[in-house]
Amino acid sequence: MLDKNFTPAATERDLYAAWEKDGAFAAHPDSNAAPFTIMIPPPNVTGSLHMGHALTFTVQDVLIRWRRMQGRDALWQPGSDHAGIATQMVVERLLAAEGTDRKAMGRAAFLDRVWQWKAESGGAITTQLRRLGASLDWPRERFTMDDGLSAAVRRVFVTLHREGLIYRDRRLVNWDPQFQSAISDLEVESREIRGHLWHIAYPVEGSDRRITVATTRPETMLGDTAVAVHPTDERFADLVGRFAILPLTGRRVPIVADEYSDPEKGTGAVKITPAHDFNDFAVGQRHSLPMPSVLDREGKITLVEIEGELAAVPGVADPAFVRGLAGQDRFAARKAIVAELERLELLTKTEPHTHQVPHGDRSGVPIEPLLTLQWYCNAEVLAKPAIEAVEQGRTRFVPQQWENTFFAWMRDIQPWCISRQLWWGHRIPAWYAPDGTVFVAESEADALAQAAAKFGTPVALAQDEDVLDTWFSSALWPFSTLGWPEQTRELARYYPGDVLVTGFDIIFFWVARMMMMGHHFMKDVPFRTVYIHGLVRDERGQKMSKSKGNVIDPLVLIDQYGADALRWTICALTGPGRDVKLGPARVESSRGFVTKLWNAARFCEMNGVAPDPDFDPATATLPLTRWILDAANRAIAEATAALDSYRFDEYAAAAYRFTWNVFCDWFLEFAKPALAKPDSAEAAEVRRTAAHVLGLVLRLLHPAIPYVTETLWDYFRYAAPGSLIATAWPEPTPIPGAEAARAELDWVVRLISEVRGVRAEMNVPPSRLAPILMKDAAPEALSRGAAWMEAIARLARASSFGPLEGEVPAGSAQSTLDEATIVLPLAGLIDLDAERARLAREAGKARDEADKIARKLANPDFVARAREEVVEENRDRLAAMQADMARLEAALARIA
RNA sequence: GGGCGGUUAGCUCAGCGGUAGAGCGUCUCGUUUACACCGAGAGGGCCGGCGGUUCGAACCCGUCACCGCCCACCA
Numbered sequence: 013m014l015d016k017n018f019t020p021a022a023t024e025r026d027l028y029a030a031w032e033k034d035g036a037f038a039a040h041p042d043s044n045a046a047p048f049t050i051m052i053p054p055p056n057v058t059g060s061l062h063m064g065h066a067l068t069f070t071v072q073d074v075l076i077r078w079r080r081m082q083g084r085d086a087l088w089q090p091g092s093d094h095a096g097i098a099t100q101m102v103v104e105r106l107l108a109a110e111g112t113d114r115k116a117m118g119r120a121a122f123l124d125r126v127w128q129w130k131a132e133s134g135g136a137i138t139t140q141l142r143r144l145g146a147s148l149d150w151p152r153e154r155f156t157m158d159d160g161l162s163a164a165v166r167r168v169f170v171t172l173h174r175e176g177l178i179y180r181d182r183r184l185v186n187w188d189p190q191f192q193s194a195i196s197d198l199e200v201e202s203r204e205i206r207g208h209l210w211h212i213a214y215p216v217e218g219s220d221r222r223i224t225v226a227t228t229r230p231e232t233m234l235g236d237t238a239v240a241v242h243p244t245d246e247r248f249a250d251l252v253g254r255f256a257i258l259p260l261t262g263r264r265v266p267i268v269a270d271e272y273s274d275p276e277k278g279t280g281a282v283k284i285t286p287a288h289d290f291n292d293f294a295v296g297q298r299h300s301l302p303m304p305s306v307l308d309r310e311g312k313i314t315l316v317e318i319e320g321e322l323a324a325v326p327g328v329a330d331p332a333f334v335r336g337l338a339g340q341d342r343f344a345a346r347k348a349i350v351a352e353l354e355r356l357e358l359l360t361k362t363e364p365h366t367h368q369v370p371h372g373d374r375s376g377v378p379i380e381p382l383l384t385l386q387w388y389c390n391a392e393v394l395a396k397p398a399i400e401a402v403e404q405g406r407t408r409f410v411p412q413q414w415e416n417t418f419f420a421w422m423r424d425i426q427p428w429c430i431s432r433q434l435w436w437g438h439r440i441p442a443w444y445a446p447d448g449t450v451f452v453a454e455s456e457a458d459a460l461a462q463a464a465a466k467f468g469t470p471v472a473l474a475q476d477e478d479v480l481d482t483w484f485s486s487a488l489w490p491f492s493t494l495g496w497p498e499q500t501r502e503l504a505r506y507y508p509g510d511v512l513v514t515g516f517d518i519i520f521f522w523v524a525r526m527m528m529m530g531h532h533f534m535k536d537v538p539f540r541t542v543y544i545h546g547l548v549r550d551e552r553g554q555k556m557s558k559s560k561g562n563v564i565d566p567l568v569l570i571d572q573y574g575a576d577a578l579r580w581t582i583c584a585l586t587g588p589g590r591d592v593k594l595g596p597a598r599v600e601s602s603r604g605f606v607t608k609l610w611n612a613a614r615f616c617e618m619n620g621v622a623p624d625p626d627f628d629p630a631t632a633t634l635p636l637t638r639w640i641l642d643a644a645n646r647a648i649a650e651a652t653a654a655l656d657s658y659r660f661d662e663y664a665a666a667a668y669r670f671t672w673n674v675f676c677d678w679f680l681e682f683a684k685p686a687l688a689k690p691d692s693a694e695a696a697e698v699r700r701t702a703a704h705v706l707g708l709v710l711r712l713l714h715p716a717i718p719y720v721t722e723t724l725w726d727y728f729r730y731a732a733p734g735s736l737i738a739t740a741w742p743e744p745t746p747i748p749g750a751e752a753a754r755a756e757l758d759w760v761v762r763l764i765s766e767v768r769g770v771r772a773e774m775n776v777p778p779s780r781l782a783p784i785l786m787k788d789a790a791p792e793a794l795s796r797g798a799a800w801m802e803a804i805a806r807l808a809r810a811s812s813f814g815p816l817e818g819e820v821p822a823g824s825a826q827s828t829l830d831e832a833t834i835v836l837p838l839a840g841l842i843d844l845d846a847e848r849a850r851l852a853r854e855a856g857k858a859r860d861e862a863d864k865i866a867r868k869l870a871n872p873d874f875v876a877r878a879r880e881e882v883v884e885e886n887r888d889r890l891a892a893m894q895a896d897m898a899r900l901e902a903a904l905a906r907i908a
Numbered sequence: 909g910g911g912c913g914g915u916u917a918g919c920u921c922a923g924c925g926g927u928a929g930a931g932c933g934u935c936u937c938g939u940u941u942a943c944a945c946c947g948a949g950a951g952g953g954c955c956g957g958c959g960g961u962u963c964g965a966a967c968c969c970g971u972c973a974c975c976g977c978c979c980a981c982c983a
Contacts, residue, residue, distance in 0.1 A: 226983045278983035604945045615942030772949035873963035
């Protein structure tokens with residue numbers, strides 16, 4: 013006997029372990045089945061399962077389980093990402109706690125330490141994925157810094173370098189002073205900062221005039237090499253070509269005309285610091301200005317490059333003050349400079365100013381544009397075939413609107429800075445000879461050989477100190493995990509993948525780059541479909557964040573309600589392009605669904621329902637069994653169509669409605685009278701059908717709620733233990749006499765609902781049974797009612813069912829059903845005034861509706877222009893509504 | 909500044925040309941032999957505003973408002 017409730021905690025671990033041990037998650041590269049591939053978005057090795065993971069991996073698991081059941085050779089490729097900055101930060105924090113740091117340890121020792129950390133603590137998320145029920149092919153697990161994947165990275169780097177698509181360049185980068193590394197454009201996020209706009213007067217050389225500039229970063233003025241005004245700005249026209257004296261340093265800087273200057277902004281004159289501002293850099297290039305750096309890699313003032321030029325100008329510049337700034341933090345220097353300008357009376361105005369300031373997305377500190385030598389990837393060239401692939405539909409975004417986002421970014425893509433000044437990651441495969449010659453090679457031996465060939469003698473080489481952007485190796489994931497550059501059978505079979513599932517925040521970082529690399533190296537798209545889901549938010553719609561304290565831990569929810577409940581909630585809430593608002597209450601109600609299923613199974617068990625492998629739905633003879641089999645067919649079709657179109661919400665709704673509102677609410681109730689005579693042939697058919705339909709329900713629900721379904725599947729011994737995961741996804745089968753069965757059972761449902769409604773509204777206690785008398789009923793209705801007497805008696809609290817003989821008894825409640833009037837003799841039990849009011853209300857509703865339709869039909873344009881079947885439908889409805897109204901009014905007249 | 913999405917019952921959302929729906933919550937009733945993690949029933953909506961197209965608009969078009977997000981932008 014099944015326990016009273018399903019206890020997930022007692023089941024989940026064992027069931028998962030059994031699946032895993034039996035190889036239930038494994039792909040079968042040698043099979044004849046069509047492959048179906050999902051590459052996991054590799055979670056950071058530092059990561060622990062959060063709600064976003066729970067969402068994305070639930071969706072992926074639903075898809076992979078569903079396709080596996082459909083007979084596809086399903087590969088869900090697992091793995092994790094080395095996550096350069098994130099991992100380095102974690103280990104550096106550990107070192108700090110030990111009172112040391114990576115520089116003191118040295119590179120090799122530090123890397124050993126990171127690997128050690130990974131071995132000890134890096135696998136947390138894979139354990140957590142198992143708790144969620146994710147059916148990944150674990151023996152194929154990969155890590156972006158595995159030997160194989162590292163070899164792929166080197167091959168790609170060397171190839172793109174040879175093709176001229178990877179190169180070194182000295183230009184402005186987004187510099188993160190916290191990490192002391194370059195970061196890509198994508199890793200920069202704008203934050204709104206309430207700062208100041210300082211107006212600073214620059215004396216004009218050889219005159220008593222001043223030109224005033226406005227800035228939010230006065231410390232950068234040390235590196236100014238010009239003041240720019242707009243060519244058409246008459247206010248400054250006569251100053252163009254003259255020189256300003258840069259306060260503090262006393263340097264002469266030209267006043268130039270440049271379109272970049274916006275007369276509307278600030279004072280109309282803008283200071284130009286080419287080494288510390290992207291726009292200014294462009295101005296500097298146009299006017300061949302020097303580009304002195306005044307900030308170092310830590311964000312401190314460095315005056316190395318311009319120190320020799322410091323000039324004392326009384327009341328304007330004081331070299332001693334400037335020298336005193338050297339080594340100061342940029343923000344301390346800002347403060348000092350503002351104070352000094354004020355003292356010099358060159359600060360003409362200070363206004364509060366709210367503006368967007370770029371910050372490092374991980375470090376959270378303001379980034380500093382810095383002139384450095386870095387490795388770049390020519391993304392523009394790589395993007396072209398990727399754009400075409402989406403334009404031609406070879407890769408499709410779901411929902412499609414995300415294609416616009418993809419296109420907008422890809423068509424205006426900037427060079428990708430791929431080098432990082434970190435230690436943890438793929439070290440750049442470039443070696444330098446003492447004279448600076450670069451040798452790019454897949455191995456040091458190759459580089460040495462190249463160098464020896466070039467110089468005619470062996471030379472010592474030093475490898476580039478930098479590592480690659482983490483996303484560089486992620487970009488190769490769809491093929492590097494399959495063994496590329498080796499031509500493995502997996503590569504041939506599982507590339508391109510079918511679906512990539514991810515969030516929109518990752519389209520640029522990852523999706524776009526996989527598209528570029530996949531196309532370049534595999535000559536085909538990496539996946540046919542990109543399914544983009546929303547974000548998980550809390551139940552009030554707030555983004556979850558530690559600082560808000562509204563983070564929900566999926567593992568806690570799994571502990572409390574079970575993995576199935578969490579998965580079901582996610583599934584039911586995942587519509588297209590929607591964020592998922594999720595709170596414990598939602599998960600609790602999902603647990604209710606799991607329990608409902610469990611109890612339905614218990615009921616089946618109690619009534620001797622057992623699977624019969626020889627059961628054939630086409631041999632069903634009873635209206636009840638034909639009806640439920642037909643309804644199951646429709647549920648199967650709906651659920652399948654929903655999954656086909658990535659409508660996880662509709663899939664869940666269809667499966668839910670069938671399970672709860674059809675199978676439990678009606679079928680099992682209707683089955684009770686038959687089951688009460690367990691030895692009858694009728695009961696036997698009902699039991700066999702119930703077992704079959706319960707099996708269908710378990711199969712339909714398995715992708716979403718694998719644990720409870722597999723538990724029940726095994727308990728009932730539908731097949732070998734643990735086999736539901738590998739059981740065929742159901743398909744609709746022809747049911748003879750389905751239409752007649754549907755008409756009959758639908759009528760019974762409507763009769764019971766009608767009687768229940770009247771009784772409840774009239775406050776008739778359920779314990780009080782009453783006859784159901786049918787006035788003016790067609791013979792078919794009477795015979796149906798008679799046939800279903802037992803069920804009607806139970807469900808509509810009826811003592812009898814039959815035609816009304818003679819007059820409607822005084823004190824009856826009345827209602828209508830099709831051509832008939834339902835009469836419930838309840839004299840003394842109901843309030844006649846209330847019954848009159850109820851009938852009047854019902855008649856009124858029918859009248860309103862009839863009037864509405866009549867008006868529509870009275871419109872000649874409607875009759876002339878609307879589709880014929882719509883007009884016909886309205887005529888039928890009008891007739892039905894008028895007849896119903898007449899019956900209700902007659903009923904009312906009888907008790908008036 | 910450019911773009912995308914949203915605005916439907918108290919809440920969360922579905923519906924996207926032809927009778928306004930679900931879940932949760934609310935209220936009423938209920939120990940009917942699977943389930944109180946339950947059952948039965950009820951109430952609740954000028955489908956954001958204004959125009960337009962159409963025989964017909966929650967749905968299509970235009971416009972405005974508000975909310976959210978992305979991109980650009982350190983004067």
